[in-house]
Amino acid sequence: MPFYTIKEAIRSGFRLKLSLPDGEHIVEPHVLGRNRGGDTLLRAYQIRGPRQAGDPTRWKLIRLDRINRVVEAGGRFTAPRPDYKPNDTTMKGGIIERL
Numbered sequence: 001m002p003f004y005t006i007k008e009a010i011r012s013g014f015r016l017k018l019s020l021p022d023g024e025h026i027v028e029p030h031v032l033g034r035n036r037g038g039d040t041l042l043r044a045y046q047i048r049g050p051r052q053a054g055d056p057t058r059w060k061l062i063r064l065d066r067i068n069r070v071v072e073a074g075g076r077f078t079a080p081r082p083d084y085k086p087n088d089t090t091m092k093g094g095i096i097e098r099l
Contacts, residue, residue, distance in 0.1 A: 002067045002070040006029050006032055006042055007096065009029050010029045010032055010098065010099060013028075013076045014076055015028055015047065015072070015074065015075045015076065016029055016044075016070055016071070017071050017072070018049075018067050018070050019067065019068040019070070020062065021066060022050050023050040025044075025048070025060070026047040027042075027045060027046050027047060027049070028077045029043075029044045030043050030045060030081070030084055030099050031095060031097070032096045032097040033088065033090075033091030033094055033095040033098075034092075034093030034094050034096070035090060035091065035092055036093055039064075040096075041061055041063055041091065042060075042061070042063075043060070043061055043085075043090070043091075044059075044060050046060050080099050084099070086098050
């Protein structure tokens with residue numbers, strides 16, 4: 001189940017490989033939470049994966065119900081990325097896990 005894998009990866013600093021409808025993404029998960037509508041969300045820093053043209057940002061907000069598969073990608077990260085916001089305002093339904 002993606003939820004527990006992501007939660008543990010945040011705690012342990014593991015990079016993840018996510019299979020999403022637009023392809024595979026290698027990410028560093030930073031915040032797991034819920035929006036006001038109750039959707040479970042992941043805020044992650046993308047290391048590798050598809051990006052839309054003209055979108056230079058590496059920060060991604062991903063709904064967990066859009067993740068087809070999640071596995072550890074190998075490698076760890078030890079510090080938050082620049083512009084990390086531990087109190088992510090998108091998570092109005094509550095933060096479950098964060099760096």
